[in-house]
Amino acid sequence: MFREGLLVVVSGPSGTGKGTVLSCIRQKENRIKFSVSATTREPRSGEVDGVNYFFKTTEEFEAMIENGELIEWVKYCDNYYGTPKKYVADTIKSGYDCLLEIEVEGALNIKKIYPDCVSIFILPPSFEELRRRIESRGTEKPEVIEKRMEKALKEMNYVDRYDYVVVNDDIEKAVDSIRYILASEKLKFSRNRDILKTIGIS
Amino acid sequence: MFREGLLVVVSGPSGTGKGTVLSCIRQKENRIKFSVSATTREPRSGEVDGVNYFFKTTEEFEAMIENGELIEWVKYCDNYYGTPKKYVADTIKSGYDCLLEIEVEGALNIKKIYPDCVSIFILPPSFEELRRRIESRGTEKPEVIEKRMEKALKEMNYVDRYDYVVVNDDIEKAVDSIRYILASEKLKFSRNRDILKTIGIS
The missing domain is CATH 3.40.50.300 (P-loop containing nucleotide triphosphate hydrolases)
Structure with a gap:
């Protein structure tokens, strides 16, 4: 199956x-795994990179956009938020x-x-x-x-x-x-x- | 719903x-209710009309065909078998x-x-x-x-x-x-x- x-x-x-x-x-x-978003906003106390978010610099995030590494993204209150393709693809494949x-x-x-x-x-x-x-x-x-x-x-x-x-x-x-x-x-x-x-x- | x-x-x-x-x-x-077929074959011992089959005469069955009362039907070993529309429709509606x-x-x-x-x-x-x-x-x-x-x-x-x-x-x-x-x-x-x-x- x-x-x-x-x-x-x-x-x-x-x-x-x-x-x-x-x-x-x-x-x-x-x-079931929950998709982890990438963001440029600052981690809040207790938030863990790769668990709550993938924390990125603006340059890193813009490079991800450039390279087509995001399924979708938005800019909200001067911060980027997006869904990384790789995490989704890896999860499904496994x-x-x-x-x-x-x-x-x-x-x-x-x-x-x-x-x-x-x-x-x-x-x-x-x-x-x-x-x-x-x-x-x-x-x-x-x-x-x-x-x-x-x-x-x-x-x-x-x-x-x-x-x-x-x-x-x-x-x-x-x-x-x-x-x-x-x-x-x-x-x-x-x-x-x-x-x-x-x-x-x- | x-x-x-x-x-x-x-x-x-x-x-x-x-x-x-x-x-x-x-x-x-x-x-879940199971659809009851209509048939012209003789009831076997213990079979109940309306439960195992709707037992019909050949004339009754052919009239059902004629009147479009069957979803589908076949003739097999000289007996008719078919699915009455009404039973299915009533079941679903209820x-x-x-x-x-x-x-x-x-x-x-x-x-x-x-x-x-x-x-x-x-x-x-x-x-x-x-x-x-x-x-x-x-x-x-x-x-x-x-x-x-x-x-x-x-x-x-x-x-x-x-x-x-x-x-x-x-x-x-x-x-x-x-x-x-x-x-x-x-x-x-x-x-x-x-x-x-x-x-x-x-």
Whole structure:
């Protein structure tokens, strides 16, 4: 059967509970590795190079762009952030699934480059729950909350570009859903074109 | 989320262990109903109308053909066998998955009529195991065994027409694989086009 890992792209606006779902997967699933981004921002206390980020100088990062070593990148608040091709490729080749947490635009770019990737959009169970989750984030002013709501709702319109949709009304169920998706994707004939050869039939 | 049942087409030549896998699913999964065929052959002792088969007279069966009430049908040893549309449609509508065990030609016909169906091909783990399973079926003469092997190998060439492939090297694993496929299919965006409306977002 299919022996390479999958490239898995997961998006979900703030308020969907994506963070909790993914950290649950990170703890439980030892066949899934999370993509490590490259960045030019300063390491914060406790952050480890190669674990939290690959920390790069601006010159190094720009050389990576130049050499086509990034799947996608953005400049945000004067710092670069990007996804190194090599980490993703190495992970997949070694048989681990590589999970990329990324916002919608980045996800669409990745789909163009890796049409075989599996894309999953995480949604909140309801409008009210989305608002509740965004409000409960802390001490934000009403304007900030409205802005976040607006952004979340706007991002959700991209759900139709994704392969799968997981409604996060229960963390365990959402985690299982993602596991089922990955297991099932590996059983697709399109990912097992030499299956008859593999089992010694043809 | 997706509330209708799926139409699931399962094929696998003799020697793949398909029978055992499916009877395991039949026992364990109460959200899956098995399609009941219509036939003109005489009921055998213990067979119940509407459970094992829908038993029909030749006139009734031919009327069903005439009225387009069958998804597919064959005549075999002077008896008709066919899949009634209504049973499949009612099952799916009521939210149960409807599993159709069918040989390759029938499966391809069903895919033409129901492009949304999920098709799964069950394979043996190896050539040797296929032979062992076919031989262990009983007292068959060598010619019969060779014929069965030939037929099985020929049928396996159709694996590329199926969505998924499940290698049956372990019954429990094969059953789980089928469960993952069905769970994951229901999470596809293409089966949840009104998801934003459903969760009250748009």
